[in-house]
Amino acid sequence: MFDYETYLRTSKMPLIWCAGCGDGIVLKAMLRAIHKLGLEKDKICMVSGIGCSSRLTGYVDFNTLHTTHGRAITFATGIKMARPELHVIVVTGDGDATAIGGNHYIHAARRNIDLTVILFNNNIYGMTGGQVSPTTPLGKFASTAPYGNFENSFNISGLALAAGASFVARSTVYHATQLEKYVEKAILKKGFSVVEVITQCPTTYGRRNREGTAVDMMLAQKENSIPVSRARTMSEEELEGKIVTGILVDTEKPECRSEYQKIIDRFSQPTGSVETKR
């Protein structure tokens, strides 16, 4: 058993998260994965955007950067390109990464830059009081969807997959051990990696949608989860309202910063001139 406090800035606690919020469980799974990998704290750079989950960076004892809304991946891209030896981990939410930051999310996946994105999906804008988000399911209520959400929701793991990410996995707060393993794999993967984690917001989402306590919401995560292998045998109707968990893609492909290094290395070779087209 290791001591979580090794990785925490305990003087900055208590956390701002509400009682029953799932984000703390994600934080602990992340720290267990980092510990298991034996990463040096000085070599980890954790970058977040704006929102509840993005406040995580204030509590962890790494190089931490709390950026502007939706832009965490852009700052992280700059860090990774400038200092490829750092492990750059992005902490973001469904609104941060896929509404205001959607363009950066898909382009980072397309580039396949070696970032690890932990995407906290609670289906709502919690920090601002429960407004509808791109992942709020059709018909669910939010402070700006008082008659029920009339928009379709995003499959945000599918988005990363389609855009070219090397590794995409989905888990839930209920499946904390599985989540830890996925975080570990995502960090190890040389390429753009996303771990989407379904997390509950009892305060602004659960209450409005009569989903009960945090425990009720976590039990619903358990009941509604379908492993990806089984999901492949099911129809779209059967999968309605389900959470498909598991590793959705795990592949090897050229990584952006490594490809750029090859260009730099062409110039640092002692002999011969380099051909460029202009």
Added chain:
Amino acid sequence: MAEKGKSNRVQVLSGNEACALGALAAGMRFYAGYPITPSSEVAEVLSLELPKVGGVFIQMEDEIASIGAIIGASLAGSKSMTATSGPGFSLMQENIGYASMAEVPIVIVNVMRGGPSTGLPTMPAQADIMQARWGTHGDHPVIALAPYSVREAFTLTVRAFNLAESFRTPVVLLMDEILGHVNEKVVLPLPQELEIVDRVRPQVSPQDYLPYAFTKNGVPPMVSFGEGYRYHVTGLAHDESGFPTNQPEKIERLLLRLNGKLEKNRENIVDFQVDDFDDAQVGVISYGSSARAARHAVRLAREAGIKAGLFRLKTIWPFADQEIEAHTKHLKAWIVPEMNLGQIAHEVEWVVGRSIPVHRINRIDGNPINPLEIMAKIKEIA
């Protein structure tokens, strides 16, 4: 390009090319940008040159991503830059405020074109003066420089990095389409002739490091991510340790330091050049490519026996208010030619009050200002 001048060091360069070379000479090793006329040559030159010196070039998905990336790279220890024009500069504003608040040195080149909106992509303007000052929300410090020649596009780019590093603040280089695209014969300074400034590093151990410490000159020492100093950076109001705070006295103290640090050091920042000013009775204040027309007009006036002088702004922000006031004493009037509707003239009026008239010459149709237009105004006043 750079190879051409090897034998006699004379080169023919555009302002955009000189700006890119100036950035490399200043030690810039990370560039992120998005294509936009009339700035794209800056990116093109750097995409070619940066890998040769071990630096990194990346074309991002938009201007918001570009400035995000350069802030990240600067925190990771690389001198970083982006280049754009009006529409892209507008998109960057939120993160310019972030760089001001989080005190991250970056350089933003804005090769100005006609606006508002898509405006005149291939024609010059100088209408982003106020956007450079107040484009992002909240009270914040900013430095903006305005070169007027290809050589100065090089030297002021070097200076932009030196100022950004010295004061941990974003610095805007306000070029314009004429300067960006004009080709001039130049002899660039040799590396050994350049003063290169790097950020001040902390002298304390990681345990004692305060990334937002209150220091004598108002600028806290800065260390890069990954060097053992694990600190927190946020755009939220924060205390000296960098962590968010809601305490009014700490918030006020931070914001007063932020806004005061350039004022405290303004003598080392504000820069201008005067021509024919000793006995001048009519003063012309100008900057950027408009100052080229202004200089020609002043020479024509002198040839005609009129005592005219040029006051050329090399720094736009902080504004050279004290210096302009000092040069106002023996003047009958100021003339302010600029390619906008009077953004700098307004500042000049604010400085001189009702002591002497301030005449505006404005051009917003995509054409440069004609020296004869300025000459006619000088004659009329003299």
